[in-house]
Amino acid sequence: MASEPVARAVAEEVARWGAMRQTGVSLRYMMEFGARPTERTLLLAAQFLHKELPIRIARRALDLESLPxxxxSKPAILKVRDWYVDSFRDIRSFPEVRSKEDELAFTQMIKMIRVRHTNVVPTIALGVQQLKKDLGGSKKFPPGIDEIHQFLDRFYMSRIGIRMLIGQHVALHDPDPEPGVIGLINTKMSPMTVARIASEDARAICMREYGSAPDVDIYGDPDFTFPYVTPHLHLMIFELVKNSLRAVQERYMNSDKHAPPVRIIVADGAEDVTIKISDEGGGIPRSGLSRIFTYLYSTAENPPDLDEHNEGVTMAGYGYGIPISRLYARYFGGDLQIISMEGYGTDAYLHLSRLGDSEEPLP
Incomplete structure (x- = not known):
């Protein structure tokens, strides 16, 4: 353990940086800035990150210390806090970025930070699961539990931003980028293609779990493209389709009727690209709708116990897919709405801002 004075000095510095103002960037800005990366623009970007990342990381470290x-004090949460403090220290002890060599060394360091934080979501989920056990399951939560939801929303939104900034900077160093790709942003992303791949991935998991999977039909213009971060869209569609497949599969499992397909419709408007995912899986009762955006609720009967090694993607589990998908949508100015017809099925509307000019929503 660090000696007391060192620990106190770091704590004071974290508090000081956590009080500073964050600077948001937009998808369009990242795209224009990274369009032709030169030594000079990479240097400027690294100098920006050298100042910006410690502010964002310090805020999360402080957040982790004052939860209800x-x-x-849960071991999993303490572990995540240590990762954030270590990353804060790594960036703060890195000298000013002044040359190409500095910039490359800085890029290597933030790449390491990104790796260090890979398992933040499952580790936090583990801490929340421990809390849930303490509170005696999830039937009735004590007042004040909203504070934990707000913290998790802030925390995960901020994490999306930090990973986006680091990932974008690292990706701009790719010596041989794909045509039309700027860092993590695909300037000509086809939502139809992403929907098809994400649906196939979700069906494979459903197959593995149940031995069969409903079809997924996709409608829209196959030639339509717009700038977006492909892995973000993949994650959102994958989560929504996975939920729909599970609902349909479980509803028709012991029936002699053929399971109806899940339908995806991609619409391109002037401002928004909207992707609607519809199923006939029986819907969600209205009383349960508000809960699907919380982190302490899962529709699965017995979510898998999280442990250190459980990295596999399971069909249903921690109830994180939907709330985190909504954060990804909101990160670039979109949103996710879920409308249910109990006794029939569910429609999820994923709105993505086509203009790419909304600032990151910084918690």
Missing amino acids: FGLS
Whole structure:
């Protein structure tokens, strides 16, 4: 353990940086800035990150220290806090970025930070699951639990931003980028293609779990493209389709009727690209609708126990897919709405801003 004075000095510095103002960037800005990366633009970007990342990381480290219900003292949460403090220290102890060599060394360092934080979501989920056990399951949560939801929303939104900034900077160093790709942004992303691949991935998981999977029909213009971060869209469609497949599969499992397909419709408007995912899986009762955006609720009967090694993607589990998908949508100015007809099925509307000029929503 670090000696007391060192630990106190770091804590004071984290508090000081956590009070500073964050600077948001937009998808369009990242695209224009990274369009032709030169030594000079990469140097400027690294100097920006050298100042910006410690502010964002410090805020999360502080957040992790003051959670209600003793969540801050859970081993999993302490572990995540240590990752954030270590990353804060790494960036703060890195000298000013002044040359190409500095910039490359800085890029290597933030790449390491990104790796260090890979398992933040499952580790936090583990801490929340421990809390849930303490509170005696999830039937009725004590007042004040909203504070934990707000914290998780802030925390995960901020994490999306940090990973986007680091990932974008690292990707701009790719010596041989794909045509039309700027860092992590595909300037000509086809939502139809992403929907097809994400649906195939979700069906494969459904097959593995149930031995069969409903079809997925996709409608829209196959030639339509717009600038977006492909992995973000893949994650959102994958989560939504996976939920729909599970609902349909479970509803028709013991029936002699043929399971109806899940339908995806891609619409391109002037401002928004909207992707609608519809199923006939029986819907969600209205009383349960508000809960699907919380992190302490899962529709699965017994979510898998999280442990250190459980990295596999399971069909249903921590109830994180939907709330995190909504954060990804909101990160670039979109949104996710879910409308249910109990006894029939569910429609999810994924709105993505086509203009790419909304600033990151910084918690």
